[in-house]
Amino acid sequence: MKNSLLFLICFIASNCFSQSINDYKAVIIPVKYEFQKSENQYRLQTKTKSYLQTAGMTGFYAIETIPAEFNDRCKLLYIDVVEDKAFLTTKVFLLFKDCNGKIIYQSPAGKSKEKQFDSAYTEALNEAFKFVADLNYKYNGGSSNTSSITTTYSASTAAVAASPVLNVPVTTENATAESNLNVLYAQSTTYGYQLIDSEPKVIMKLYKTSNPSSFMAVKGTIQGVLVAKENQWFFEYYQNDQLISEKISVKF
Known part of the structure; x- marks a missing residue:
């Protein structure tokens, strides 16, 4: 009886996940997973793309230019x-x-008892992808993900508006840069968030602080803070002893 119940739960869960995955037309693959010491170590990113294709899904590396038909990042999954x-x-x-x-x-965990890291990760990754293949992915045109995204964003916007704001003084002598008004999208990480553009390309990394409206921020070689002011986000840093305040449009 217990086994039958467990099978029924897994069957229902798999079908729900399958329907959700079917709302997305492609998958973005990062150049490095957290446990890797270097980009594409053990060729895991290459193998990820191959296994996605085997499962009937289209995969793109985060650093490659993708076709215009995939430019709507909210119709994409991020693995x-x-x-x-x-x-x-x-x-x-x-x-x-x-x-x-x-x-x-x-997915459930893929496992390997191989002693060599290359073989072990490859076998474990292959096993994990077997569960994805069982979902029988087929893109359905994204019929249901739009409303879900709208709801999620509205909730996060309200949370930002309600959170305390760290005021950083900016005088009239300070230079203000608003060159980057394109929307950046926040992806959760272990340390906070990474902000990506529509390519998608990582533009900035955000590190959590004790204040929910203030992050330590790194943009290329520039280190500063991302702070919320009057429901808007600003990337602030010093350049030639002057405070630069750059307005950033972010969706969390």
């Missing part, structure tokens, strides 16, 4: 491979997230 530490066993599972960082699907 992450997460290592689950285990004694004498390599275990990884897959996370598929939407443009707001919400988990759309999490």
